[in-house]
Amino acid sequence: MSDATGAHELDASGLLCPLPVIRTARRVETLAAGETLVVHASDPGAAHDIPAWCRVHGHQVLACDTDAEDRVTVRIRVGGSE
Amino acid sequence: MTEKRKALALISGGLDSMLAAKAVLEQGVRVEGINFFTGFCVEGHTQAIRKADRDKPKRNNALWVAEQLGIPLHIEDVVEEYKRVVTNPQYGYGANLNPCLDCKVFMVGKAREWIEQHGFDFILTGEVIGQRPKSQRKATMPVVAEDSGASDRLLRPLCARNLEPTLPEREGWVDREQLFGFHGRSRKPQMELARRWGIEDYSQPAGGCCFLTNPQYSAKLQDLWSHRGTREYELDDIMLLKIGRHIRPREHYKLIVSREEGETRFLEGYRKAFPHIRTISHSGPLTLVDGQPDDSDLEFAARVSARFGQGRHAERVEVEIVPPHGGRARRTEVEPLAEGEVPQEWYV
Numbered sequence: 001m002s003d004a005t006g007a008h009e010l011d012a013s014g015l016l017c018p019l020p021v022i023r024t025a026r027r028v029e030t031l032a033a034g035e036t037l038v039v040h041a042s043d044p045g046a047a048h049d050i051p052a053w054c055r056v057h058g059h060q061v062l063a064c065d066t067d068a069e070d071r072v073t074v075r076i077r078v079g080g081s082e
Numbered sequence: 083m084t085e086k087r088k089a090l091a092l093i094s095g096g097l098d099s100m101l102a103a104k105a106v107l108e109q110g111v112r113v114e115g116i117n118f119f120t121g122f123c124v125e126g127h128t129q130a131i132r133k134a135d136r137d138k139p140k141r142n143n144a145l146w147v148a149e150q151l152g153i154p155l156h157i158e159d160v161v162e163e164y165k166r167v168v169t170n171p172q173y174g175y176g177a178n179l180n181p182c183l184d185c186k187v188f189m190v191g192k193a194r195e196w197i198e199q200h201g202f203d204f205i206l207t208g209e210v211i212g213q214r215p216k217s218q219r220k221a222t223m224p225v226v227a228e229d230s231g232a233s234d235r236l237l238r239p240l241c242a243r244n245l246e247p248t249l250p251e252r253e254g255w256v257d258r259e260q261l262f263g264f265h266g267r268s269r270k271p272q273m274e275l276a277r278r279w280g281i282e283d284y285s286q287p288a289g290g291c292c293f294l295t296n297p298q299y300s301a302k303l304q305d306l307w308s309h310r311g312t313r314e315y316e317l318d319d320i321m322l323l324k325i326g327r328h329i330r331p332r333e334h335y336k337l338i339v340s341r342e343e344g345e346t347r348f349l350e351g352y353r354k355a356f357p358h359i360r361t362i363s364h365s366g367p368l369t370l371v372d373g374q375p376d377d378s379d380l381e382f383a384a385r386v387s388a389r390f391g392q393g394r395h396a397e398r399v400e401v402e403i404v405p406p407h408g409g410r411a412r413r414t415e416v417e418p419l420a421e422g423e424v425p426q427e428w429y430v
Contacts, residue, residue: 014351017142018117018123018157021142022119022158022159025156045141049142052141052145052148053145053155055149056145056148056152056153056154056155057154
């Protein structure tokens with residue numbers, strides 16, 4: 001699924017960490033370097049874990065936001081070092 | 083120029099695996115980490131759920147360790163495969179339903195598969211002889227190496243000098259003299275090494291990293307197995323055992339009663355799968371009913387549930403009883419159970 005900007009989207013809502021990270025990793029494996037993935041999660045821990053996973057795997061976190069309802073949105077640009 | 087060797091480190095998020103990985107990194111080996119999600123991991127879950135814990139750091143310690151070491155970390159979902167480890171451990175359980183030796187064999191075996199698929203040379207773990215009474219003894223070290231199929235490609239950098247040299251040592255991929263000879267339950271050598279390497283912040287989980295070592299959790303799992311008549315389970319089953327009060331008033335059903343707002347919100351995700359009860363006239367918990375309750379059981383469950391809400395001292399409390407799968411809800415008034423009417427033996 002893609003959003004209006006052409007970014008791919010992943011809904012990891014309802015999953016507790018580390019499952020949002022695992023789903024993110026699986027999805028990123030299918031994408032090419034430079035593509036964008038937007039991950040939606042409901043576990044507040046995802047706001048720490050997904051960016052941490054991105055950092056150790058060489059992907060860029062473009063934005064990471066948690067709203068008043070604790071919904072987390074992480075925007076990732078897939079790196080090319082994998 | 084010699085080829086740079088590649089090692090896969092089992093990273094739990096604790097100090098020992100962090101030091102073991104660093105010991106090999108320091109020798110110029112390329113190290114990547116692997117961490118396994120079994121469904122029983124303590125890591126983060128209850129903190130994420132319980133509102134009272136929300137100020138605590140929510141970091142995943144394995145990822146945090148990987149960042150400190152500057153290595154990639156692969157988190158693998160092994161929930162399905164792990165079921166056979168929990169339900170039928172070859173080497174039995176520890177003090178609770180913790181199949182620690184089988185677990186270690188399983189994880190090192192998965193790591194062996196990974197290195198074979200990815201062209202890595204060896205596996206390393208943070209095991210220390212004598213550190214754990216069941217799974218980390220001198221007698222069990224060869225069991226893990228052989229049963230996992232890793233054989234002498236399994237290096238334990240923190241206690242290597244107490245063991246026979248492994249392939250990475252014999253081939254000179256690592257210098258055995260720069261590895262360690264730790265043994266026993268004392269944590270002092272690891273803490274001293276951490277200090278020497280400037281590692282000041284590390285996780286020290288009081289109850290270990292696995293719910294299966296927890297007596298209360300194990301009792302709930304045993305109760306689940308006993309009342310279902312099978313050891314089969316799904317991820318949702320074992321997640322729900324981490325949440326709320328579990329109360330079994332009758333053999334054929336139990337209640338899962340949320341204790342605070344975060345748990346209520348989490349249990350709401352399961353409303354469609356279970357009959358559930360919420361109090362209408364007063365603030366109170368969300369209660370799921372697991373089992374085969376009939377209408378009179380649900381009425382009684384509502385009285386138990388009302389016991390844990392703000393209306394516990396009221397004469398009557400209005401509740402809503404909702405069947406699973408979008409069935410028609412009905413509202414009724416019930417008398418909350420009195421304090422002494424929820425006996426301790428009902429608590430699982």
